[in-house]
Amino acid sequence: MNVHNESHRYLPWLWLLLGLFCLRVLGQMLVAFFRVSVLPPMEEWYSGLIPYRWLLPSQLLIILLYGKVCLDFTRGQGFFVAPRHTLGVGLLWFGSVYFSVMVVRYVVQVSLYPDQRWLGGSIPIVFHWVLASFILLVGHYHQLHTRDDTQNGRDLPSTIKNGGSITGMKSLIGASGSSVSLRAPTGQTDA
Secondary structure, eight states: OOHHHHHHTTHHHHHHHHHHHHHHHHHHHHHHHHOOTTSOOHHHHOOSSSOHHHHHHHHHHHHHHHHHHHHHHHHTOSTTTSOOHHHHHHHHHHHHHHHHHHHHHHHHHHHHOGGGSSSTTOHHHHHHHHHHHHHHHHHHHHHHTTHHHHHTTTTSOHHHHTTOBSHHHHHHHTOOSOOOBOSSOOSOOOO
């Protein structure tokens, strides 16, 4: 598997999602600092749960982190491109919960405020969906590109994946007795 080629399939979507989030942050900054009137008012941009003086730095950190992910995927190498099954599963789980919570938040909001059914106060929710989609996409990449690897033993400790015995592992956990070979089943044990 060529990680460089595989990571490039995700590039347009990752950059698109990052670009959308950057536009959201820029739009909110224009309203907050320059009172740009052609954009929705400040109340529409965020829920107010976190004061804007804390929200903006956290948004900038997200942009830096997502930017690093995008750069790694662009180069086809780096921390965020090296396939990791556990990372993929974790990101898929977290991204799914995150996305689902925002769906519930939207349903509750439109139920409580029917006059704002489609667009009122939905800017933060939509962009949480953007962030969650980014996480899900990276998680999908990691999970998809390690599925075969874990079945082939690449996610297993080196003593197992190389077909060696588990003697060393047994001694680490305090087990005693003879070790069993993890090579092709021949009915023989290691002595």
